[in-house]
Amino acid sequence: MAIVTFLEHWLFASFAMFWQVLWSLLAGFILSAMIQAYVAKGGLSTLLGRLGLREVAIAAGLGAASSSCSYAAAAMAKSLFKRGADFTVAMVFMFASTNLVIELGLVLWQLMGWPFVLAEWLGGLVLIAVFVLLARVLFPKHIIEEGRRHEEIAEHGHHHDHGEMLAPGATVGEKLRSGRGWVYVSHYFQMDWSMLQNDLFLGFLIAGFLTVAVPQSWWRHIFLSGSPGLLRDVENALLGPLIAVVSFVCSIGNVPMAAVLWSGGSTFAGVVSFLYADLIVIPLIDIYRKYYGWRLTLRMVGVFYLAMVVSGLIVEWLFRIFGAVPQAHGNFLMQIETIRFNYTTVLNVAFALLAALLVWWGNRPTAAEAHAEA
DSSP states (O other), rough: OOOHHHHHHHHHHHHHHHHHHHHHHHHHHHHHHHHHHSSSSTTHHHSSSSSSSHHHHHHHHHHHHOOOOOOHHHHHHHHHTTTTTHHHHHHHHHHHHHHHHHHHHHHHHHHHHHHHHHHHHHHHHHHHHHHHHHHHOOOOEEEEEEEEHHHHHHHHSOOOOTTTTOOOSSSSSHHHHHHHHHHHHHHHHHHHHHHHHHHHHHHHHHHHHHHHHHHHHHHHHHTTTTTTTTTHHHHHHHHHHHHHHOOOTTTTTTHHHHHHHHHHHHHHHHHHHHHHGGGGGGHHHHHHHHHHHHHHHHHHHHHHHHHHHHHHHHHHHHHHTTTTOOOOOOOOOGGOOOOOOHHHHHHHHHHHHHHHHHHHHHHHHHHHHHHHOO
């Protein structure tokens, strides 16, 4: 009976995490599909095709506006890179779309308080700056180009060659009014979802298991709770992203896990670096491998990890200077298991209906004929 109760708790926790991020996940995949269907290859080369302050600022702004889950952000960043954006700029977009978003801040405020919101938003800018500086040194051009070639080969290998599948029309308005254009959006949406769906569901299942099965007291030992000082700061900052790697938690879904770590004895830097590390969870590493190949993927994971650790330490030390580091109380409520009628439910239903309509539109007999003519 205890096993059945545990399984029910585990599966419900996994579903609750998925429910929290469903609408932003679908929104991210739809936006990614629209980029691929409406923007010609190389079309972003003028806007985001070089690494500069202007391009980084634009990518960060677009990322913050996209409000994507980690998996969808990875798909969108791939689309930007494929359409001519500089690789580092595309990665900045991915960092921004998982750290500089409003709904993430609201969940953090509710569970953990305003210092974590500030650490996530302003610290996200620190993370982007540190990453850009590291990327200029640690991403050789030949490895990036190898990753671009791998992405092109992988796309042809996973899907039939649909050509460019570009929506007809000279302006954005004409493209949006094109029925055939929405057919192409539907096909890109379904292709990206089919490639990533197994990673998504596995990630939520493992995240739910870790949330339910691991007691809070266990975290106190690994976070060296009885050893304050620089050693503990660095150890916690190094450990936070490693926990994220194996916890498989998506962007917004990692907030409840962060609350567990904070109440379990992690330093501020450890929790902050954990929050940043949703982009290096194991399912996403496998997705990067599919997109870019192993050489670029391993380089990405190493640079991402280093940027997350350094940024977590910088944010904690800045907060200490201003006396803003909060105190852990050990009484955070795990609200992920509270599913009720609220804005999340409304948005989830709305985007699920939109996704279903998009799939239906792309798979109508007339749509298949239009696709065959392209």
